[in-house]
Amino acid sequence: MDGIGRTFASDWRGSGGLAWQWGPRIPDLTATGYNRMVVSMQTIVRDFDGTFAALADATRRDIVRRAIAGEEGVSELAEHYPMSFAAVQKHVAVLERAGLVSKERIGRRKVVRTNREGLHMARRLLDQYEELWRGRIARMTDLITETEETDA
Amino acid sequence: MTVTAVRKQAETFTMTLEAEFDAPADRVWQLWADPRQLERWWGPPTYPATVDAHDLRPGGRVEYHMTGPEGDQPRGYWEVARVDPPRSLAFRDGFANEDGTPNTGLPATESRVTIEEIGGGRTRMSIESIFPSAEAMEQVLAMGMEEGLKQAVGQIDAILAENSIARA
Numbered sequence: 606m607d608g609i610g611r612t613f614a615s616d617w618r619g620s621g622g623l624a625w626q627w628g629p630r631i632p633d634l635t636a637t638g639y640n641r642m643v644v645s646m647q648t649i650v651r652d653f654d655g656t657f658a659a660l661a662d663a664t665r666r667d668i669v670r671r672a673i674a675g676e677e678g679v680s681e682l683a684e685h686y687p688m689s690f691a692a693v694q695k696h697v698a699v700l701e702r703a704g705l706v707s708k709e710r711i712g713r714r715k716v717v718r719t720n721r722e723g724l725h726m727a728r729r730l731l732d733q734y735e736e737l738w739r740g741r742i743a744r745m746t747d748l749i750t751e752t753e754e755t756d757a
Numbered sequence: 758m759t760v761t762a763v764r765k766q767a768e769t770f771t772m773t774l775e776a777e778f779d780a781p782a783d784r785v786w787q788l789w790a791d792p793r794q795l796e797r798w799w800g801p802p803t804y805p806a807t808v809d810a811h812d813l814r815p816g817g818r819v820e821y822h823m824t825g826p827e828g829d830q831p832r833g834y835w836e837v838a839r840v841d842p843p844r845s846l847a848f849r850d851g852f853a854n855e856d857g858t859p860n861t862g863l864p865a866t867e868s869r870v871t872i873e874e875i876g877g878g879r880t881r882m883s884i885e886s887i888f889p890s891a892e893a894m895e896q897v898l899a900m901g902m903e904e905g906l907k908q909a910v911g912q913i914d915a916i917l918a919e920n921s922i923a924r925a
Binding site: 735737738739740741742743744745746748749752753 | 759763779780788797798884886
């Protein structure tokens with residue numbers, strides 16, 4: 606699970622100029638990004654919460670899965686569920702607000718499409734916390750090694 | 758490799774990291790208990806930390822600032838919840854305003870540190886960081902959806918994997 610997330614994160618970083626298409630920029634918790642992290646933390650946390658809240662519902666997760674293909678509109682999606690069109694429309698609206706799906710016009714139709722960047726945002730945030738702490742542990746190790754040498 | 762395990766539970770907003778050191782527990786504890794040592798590892802190299810106050814007792818505060826390459830000085834604090842030298846430490850880590858008061862507009866992280874000797878002169882340290890979750894956590898618990906959310910995270914990974922294959 607983590608392996609996939611990490612591969613993807615480095616893939617994203619490796620693409621260099623690729624701009625964050627959706628939502629606020631995730632802060633880079635490495636050295637140079639620290640202050641930017643402080644500044645933008647509030648927005649990120651709010652959106653991070655929104656992402657998980659949106660995914661906390663089975664129907665909405667299913668919509669996200671179906672909308673990867675980006676072929677169905679709200680009315681076609683609604684046919685898959687034993688609930689009203691209005692209820693499905695509401696679920697789509699929650700996902701839209703969380704940045705997980707967006708509506709796209711294809712010819713005369715409007716389709717719902719999953720926003721992949723929105724999906725891996727939550728995982729990336731945890732990945733960056735891991736990096737922050739890995740850096741700290743490395744410095745702790747250096748410190749311990751250093752005092753051992755002094756004592757010797 | 759000193760980091761031996763990392764568990765990220767997206768559904769509980771928790772990251773647990775385990776590391777092992779070739780040192781007794783007392784030595785590892787000093788990394789936290791001695792402010793001069795703490796400031797040598799807390800901040801990244803380009804944002805070194807300076808510890809301004811260090812009261813490692815329940816209810817006590819640790820205050821620090823970091824100095825960036827452009828002279829910027831973000832400030833932070835810990836609110837110490839529990840201390841049991843050299844075995845455990847729990848604190849709330851938040852951002853502070855310029856005057857040192859907590860910046861309540863920014864999220865604070867709960868951290869629990871556990872230190873235990875594992876024989877052979879080695880010590881294991883585990884750090885559990887709980888990310889603030891407010892709205893989402895309430896919602897998740899209210900709906901009894903913890904298991905569902907775990908599946909959702911699995912699904913996210915599956916989707917991401919599909920995407921990277923498609924790109925390749």
